[in-house]
Amino acid sequence: MGCSFQTVCLACHHQFISSSGGGFSFDELHCDVCGSLKTVLYEKHKDYVELKQRYFASDSKPPERVNESSPVDPVLDPPSEVPPEDVSLEMVESYLDRIVGRCECGGQFRLYAPIRCPKCRSDEVKTTVMIVLYD
Numbered sequence: 001m002g003c004s005f006q007t008v009c010l011a012c013h014h015q016f017i018s019s020s021g022g023g024f025s026f027d028e029l030h031c032d033v034c035g036s037l038k039t040v041l042y043e044k045h046k047d048y049v050e051l052k053q054r055y056f057a058s059d060s061k062p063p064e065r066v067n068e069s070s071p072v073d074p075v076l077d078p079p080s081e082v083p084p085e086d087v088s089l090e091m092v093e094s095y096l097d098r099i100v101g102r103c104e105c106g107g108q109f110r111l112y113a114p115i116r117c118p119k120c121r122s123d124e125v126k127t128t129v130m131i132v133l134y135d
């Protein structure tokens with residue numbers, strides 16, 4: 001679920017509305033330079049959803065070490081199944097880079113970019129009042 005917040009910039013005191021989180025069917029990305037918002041609809045980018053799920057899966061479950069204590073005979077040991085490639089945040093974001101492109105300012109849209117003041121681009125902002133809930 002996403003929320004919008006009344007937000008105030010601590011650097012220039014500009015007030016603006018920021019949002020975060022995305023919803024059940026989309027993600028919200030912020031440019032890492034100017035903070036502008038981009039929405040990615042899941043239904044249009046199923047490969048991205050799958051990649052992100054793999055990222056979260058590999059993040060929460062470190063790969064188990066099998067047979068760590070017992071030495072493995074290299075001759076008798078059958079070729080082990082190749083585990084699915086770990087997905088890093090960099091991979092998710094470089095995929096996003098391909099599907100949403102670059103921001104017009106030249107920055108890259110990221111999942112976890114900080115909220116920035118649209119006026120002075122400072123990320124020293126403070127959210128005050130939650131305004132809208134949506135999904």
Ligand SMILES: [Zn+2]
Binds near residue numbers: 031
């Ligand atoms: Zn930008």
Ligand SMILES: [Zn+2]
Binds near residue numbers: 009012
């Ligand atoms: Zn500002």
